[in-house]
Amino acid sequence: MTTIVQVKEFAQPFLARHPDFIMVGRELIRLPIGHVITGFNLQRTSLVTYIRTTWFSGPMFTPPFCSAGMGSENGIMSGDIDDPLYRSKFLSELERTNSDLLDKISTIQGILDHPHEPFYTFGIRPEAEAVLLTGLGRFSEARASLAELFAAERRASDAHRREIEQMQRDGRKVWVWANAAGSWHEKREAHLKELLALLTQGEPGPIAALLHQWEAIKAKELKLEKFWKPTPFAFES
Template identity: 30%
Template sequence: MTTITQTKQAVQPLLARHSDLALVGRYLILTPVRHFVRGVFIDRSINQHAFVPTLSVCLTFDGDTEQGIGWGDRFTYRSFEDADPDLVDKRKNDPRFGVWDIRYPENIELMLRFTEAALQSLRAMVTFEQMMEFARRYENNLTPFEFMYYPRLLMAAATGDFETARYIVGKREGLRQSFEVHYPAFCPALLSEDRAALAKCLHDLEAKTIKNLKFTKFWEPTPFPLEMDGG
């Protein structure tokens, strides 16, 4: 399996070319990090010489304790229709596309070209609306978005969509009970539409997630939409 050190060595050209990139573990991210993190997760493979890069967008206020994919998919399953014609041609015809083997420098260079194209598609994603549109696309979900109750609840709360958030809490008893145990102020704040109290819960969750995932150096704390819309 490839190591984090090998990952760091492989992506050095991208880090040198783009000042808005940072590598955290295996996660090549766009900075600054706010309420969601955008990047490419460069995972290991059962092939000890290969990488498995995946386009990835994750919430930064869900209390996660380890890096994951969030929403996105492996390069091998993406069309790259918005990339330049040469990359589209290589996606279709290069026999080594999808097997990113560190023993072949030209293969890793090709992986980096696709990584740049993938990251470019994420640079314009700066609002919750854009992020949720990405999350809803079927190609970015192993689990259909409508069944991802926990992140949907958090996003609804963060954007001030109290109707949707209350509906999810009302339908998912286990989720409600979990919040009552771990974040007891959340549900009362949601039911009373107390924006300040709800925002505090979300900021506390975000600070926890950022610390857990070691994004502190690249984090830019910002208000949630519910704090700006009628707060």
């Protein structure tokens, strides 16, 4: 797998041209970091000289244990560092993706508007839509999205419980992994229900306070406290 020293050396020409980017570990992150974080991840793989490069963008105010961001691999930016043609392709594609894509998804509205990879029949995860709508101050839409999410998850949970009960009646062993995600799901659900309760009340102050709290948690989790700049949401003015 490629080392951090190798990927830093590969990314150095891009960093020299773009002082608004920093490199943290294997990630190129664009500054300033406010409500949204964007950048590139130069991931390691099992191949010794290969870099798998993905772009990403997401809200800093994502609730813990939830997912509201987006990202994808760019095949041109991925490749073998021993390939003499790879470096120029890598750098030129970084430039193109930064200007053509990251500029468009560096805001809350930009993430919401950008085409998302299909999530079952949805184009965006329901929880992601609700979080983004909240950040934009569209509280009634966010509340409706979360209420719909919880209703769908209750239906899925009921169906899963009936399936487990049927397996037990048939004498089949219910494996531990069938419920292994329970703890994670409960924590995720608790955070989303906390948000839903505040959205139901509809008071901007408590909602903003919760989002800022989640931003601080995310900044600490990503070890970006010194780069994250707390800023008010538009709905706070």
